[in-house]
Amino acid sequence: MKLNDIEERGLVLLGCGKMGSAMLAGWLAGGLSPSAVWVIDPKPSDWLQGRGVHLNEEVPASPAVVLVAVKPQMMDDALPQAADFGGGKTLFVSIAAGTSLARFERALGPQTPIVRAMPNTPAAVGRGITATIGNGVAGEADLALAERLLGAVGQTVRLESEDQMDAITAVSGSGPAYVFHLIETLAAAGAAEGLSPELALALARATVGGAGQLAEDAEEDPGQLRVNVTSPNGTTQAALEVLMDEEAGFPALLRRAVHAAAERSRELGRG
Known part of the structure; x- marks a missing residue:
């Protein structure tokens, strides 16, 4: 999957708080068309409402990427909204803390490509560092696209095992x-x-x-x-x-x- 797939099929951003807004600002500054982005957020900020993205509108039937940026306690509500996109055509990228790949696979299906990521708060000023790990069906192209999206707010590093995510959480x-x-x-x-x-x-x-x-x-x-x-x-x-x-x-x-x-x-x- 490539970046132009997002322009053609769309990117859905579930949740647009500080981290989601920082990433969206980076994408738009990097040339991504606002018309290619759908944002689902129950309490959109004034800044978000002026970006020209599709805000709380009906999303595409098969988006290229769904990026999950909701708080962990909202995950039970968010995942059912995205379940229809599971199965393999859409890449899921999660920056939700404490939510494992296995939990996403249970909700979305085992054939869904999923990349779990852990950014940190300096991402708000473009100086973050984000660790990534993909599930078994996330290929190199999926990981590369996720890292390119996450790279809008700083550096990225790729983990060897999801078990490392707890140490990443503790350090960065x-x-x-x-x-x-x-x-x-x-x-x-x-x-x-x-x-x-x-x-x-x-x-x-x-x-x-x-x-x-x-x-x-x-x-x-x-x-x-x-x-x-x-x-x-x-x-x-x-x-x-x-x-x-x-x-x-x-x-x-x-x-x-x-x-x-x-x-x-x-x-x-x-x-």
């Missing part, structure tokens, strides 16, 4: 919250050392954002970047001796945090 799915908390706590620590809260927050935001960009762009790995800015017996080394403590520092805390998130993801998947 939940990861932005860890970084936001780092900014909070770094700013609070700066204020405790005498900076105004406003100045401390501005410094923390810019420092984390800039360091993240440097880590993404640099050829060196993050460990080497850390070494590059750590002078022997200097201020950075003094701080890192605290942060890198194996029992009370970042290594232990993040292992526990990521494991807790992965375990919770597994529990939700079983539910």
Whole structure:
């Protein structure tokens, strides 16, 4: 399946919240015709209503792609609406957290090509990263098309097994919250050392954002970047001796945090 199949047969977007809107904006900016997109959303935003897409209208009989972007708790209502498209002619792409390929196959039929994806919130600014995995009948062309659609909001990576999705959720799915908390706590620590809260927050935001960009762009790995800015017996080394403590520092805390998130993801998947 190719991108021009979408122009000919249409793309149905089930749910258009922040993530769905970010993807739609990327598709339209990339040249996809609004007339090729059908959006089903019970509470469309003002932004969505001005995009020129088919909004809550009757959808095509055999769309090229159905992208499921509803919240997990709405899945029981959403899947029956899409059941008629199951069976093999339509590619399903899901960005719904905690919804397995097996659950989609039960609702849509085992011959339905399905790609499960886990994006993260920086997708809202085109800086996300999305992990993908297809079911047994999703071919290379299906995966490539899904990745091209998801690439509108950032990078994509392909998994070897659906079992990896819980770890992906814990690292990149939940990861932005860890970084936001780092900014909070770094700013609070700066204020405790005498900076105004406003100045401390501005410094923390810019420092984390800039360091993240440097880590993404640099050829060196993050460990080497850390070494590059750590002078022997200097201020950075003094701080890192605290942060890198194996029992009370970042290594232990993040292992526990990521494991807790992965375990919770597994529990939700079983539910």
